[in-house]
Amino acid sequence: MLFSFVLVSTLAACGGEEESGGDGELQDTYTVASDTSFVPFEFKEDGEYVGFDIDLIHAVADEAGFNIELETTNFDGIIPGLQTGSFDMAVAGIGITEKRKKKIDYSDPYFESGLAIGVQKDNDSIKDIDDLEGKTIATRLGSTSSKYIKENIDNADTNQYEQLDQAYLAVENGSADAILYDAPNVKYYINTTGDKLKVVGDLYKAEDYAIAISKGQEELVKSVDEALQTIKDNGTYDEIYEKWFGEKSE
Structure with missing residues (x-):
């Protein structure tokens, strides 16, 4: 009976760890908040969400190997939503500020x-x-x-x-x-x-604009930064930029 109790307890503990994931593991899917009125970064056209930021976050997710679920909210609700865990990430022309750094984490900059x-x-x-x-x-x-x-x-x-x-x-x-x-x-x-x-x-x-990320997801920040660098190096970023802003000036 004692052996059975220990075995069941051990399996239960392992199951709990697997379900919660942890900071060192990426999830399959992340919820990404955005706005819908910041053209040409994110807006709605013919019933679809489009824009520079929308293309960018999809390219980052594809490169990093995870899926995203896009949710829209007013801009002033993005940071509180990241703080409460309603969103994992946000992309909406979010400027990097010291005040926001106390509440959220950032990716590397992607737009000046x-x-x-x-x-x-x-x-x-x-x-x-x-x-x-x-x-x-x-x-x-x-x-x-x-x-x-x-x-x-x-x-x-x-x-x-x-x-x-x-x-x-x-x-x-x-x-x-x-x-x-x-x-x-x-x-x-x-x-x-x-x-x-x-x-x-x-x-x-x-x-600078950056992708905002809820605190405590160090592996996600690392993965996003690596994906950003890769799409910059392989030309994907430039293609997205030129689509929305025209040819980049050196």
């Missing part, structure tokens, strides 16, 4: 970005970041640009929106003087939606 100013086409009073002092500025809720406005632009009234199209519409209809947001998105929006807005000023606060 910065902030750009968009104003109405006939606006000649706003030419650079200094002209935004005391103005109403539209941006995205929970973004690094909202923090930048608070810390660097005096007396600015920040209007934050969950959906980016609301921020651009605010500038177009005059309820905001300008939008300050990630340069690739600002330029893509203006280039694809007609002549209502224009970009002014320089590129501000250069920052």
Whole structure:
């Protein structure tokens, strides 16, 4: 009886370890959070989720040898979702910040970005970041640009929106003087939606995007980094980049 009890206990313990996996083992499938309004990185077209980030995360998963299940949420819900374990990873033009590093882990950077100013086409009073002092500025809720406005632009009234199209519409209809947001998105929006807005000023606060990963998954971080490096080395990254942004400049 004693032998049987020890045997059953040992098998139960082994079974528990196998089910939970562990930091040293990759899972078959990971849940990846993204947004749907950050063109051209992630958006919905003809009922499908498309964009630079979507192509990138699929290429990384294929190279690393795991599957992904894509879930969408508002941008400001991504970091909390990673903290609670609702998502394993997230890809949504997520800038690397020291504050976020305390809550989540990051892959190696995969895209260098910065902030750009968009104003109405006939606006000649706003030419650079200094002209935004005391103005109403539209941006995205929970973004690094909202923090930048608070810390660097005096007396600015920040209007934050969950959906980016609301921020651009605010500038177009005059309820905001300008939008300050990630340069690739600002330029893509203006280039694809007609002549209502224009970009002014320089590129501000250069920052890198990375894949966000919930803490405690060291093997996943390592696997993602290795896959990123491989798709950069074998030309896959360049193919994805040129698909969405045109030929890369050296």
